[in-house]
């Protein structure tokens with residue numbers, strides 16, 4: 001099957017990293033069309049996946065934008081739509097991996113007469129998207145998509161609650177290659193040395209810096225933990241959240257935590273960094289659609305604590321393979337951190353359980369098979 005994948009982002013967020021894994025088996029007969037240039041294109045090229053940047057004009061619609069902003073951007077997107085229609089005619093299927101890709105892909109699928117798959121990596125709720133954006137996404141998916149792949153039950157439920165047709169949806173979780181998360185102990189030790197982490201209890205937060213990802217919650221919780229507890233913040237402001245970055249630095253300074261919080265920026269050695277941590281914290285203040293970081297921490301054998309909402313609740317069985325805490329509850333988060341600090345043996349057992357579960361449940365081979373079977377059943 002020849003697939004035209006579409007993604008709006010030039011930067012590698014979770015949806016984009018997932019798309020690399022999905023597109024890989026189809027790379028000899030497919031194309032990934034991007035709506036922006038950047039590091040994601042480079043990653044696709046490194047994986048020998050054909051890629052073309054289809055426009056250099058940013059589509060000025062945000063998750064919170066209303067109808068007027070959407071209409072204003074129409075002028076810009078018409079040339080892009082024409083290009084996508086032309087490309088789509090050479091492929092059997094359009095696979096939209098993001099919301100803006102859905103908009104362009106839906107129109108192109110109509111004119112090029114190609115079926116459309118929408119991979120939903122978002123929770124279509126009012127916390128994440130304006131009402132206009134939710135309506136557009138749901139209506140386009142209902143009218144044009146033959147299949148909606150939801151990345152969790154939480155994303156599926158939000159889609160249906162927003163008016164999406166349940167019968168279009170199938171839940172398929174992100175897949176991972178467990179081998180990538182088996183790290184060399186000496187590499188990890190060296191990293192700990194370089195970062196000055198030896199002898200500390202290290203909590204890692206792996207996410208782009210954005211208010212809803214809740215790095216500020218972890219910093220507040222850190223202020224309630226003993227001195228040896230240290231935080232590394234791994235990730236950058238991918239989508240212009242510079243005010244939030246300033247706010248985080250101010251918060252660290254105000255709490256006198258300069259020696260206990262390290263901002264590491266975007267890193268590509270996530271498995272080694274996770275292995276260097278005693279705990280990975282995932283602190284989104286709104287429901288997370290899936291939470292790749294949670295599964296990655298599990299595969300590294302590092303204990304994980306996450307917000308009790310959205311996809312995280314499908315990944316973590318509290319007390320068995322990880323910890324959950326109510327969104328934004330810094331006291332409860334601090335309590336979990338202190339438990340991990342004191343009960344190392346129990347926490348290690350939970351991390352081992354998590355690793356076994358994650359290897360079974362999120363194995364790339366079986367996830368890719370699920371996608372292949374779904375596409376074959378619908379489109380062969």
Ligand code: UDP
Pocket residue numbers: 012013014015017206207208234235236265266267268270290291292293294296
């Ligand atoms: N990530 C990374 N380098 C960083 C920070 C994050 O490669 O510096 C990766 C992380 O390992 C994960 C992805 O970015 O695979 C984030 O996915 P997630 O589902 O957690 O969040 P999203 O970006 O989709 O909101």
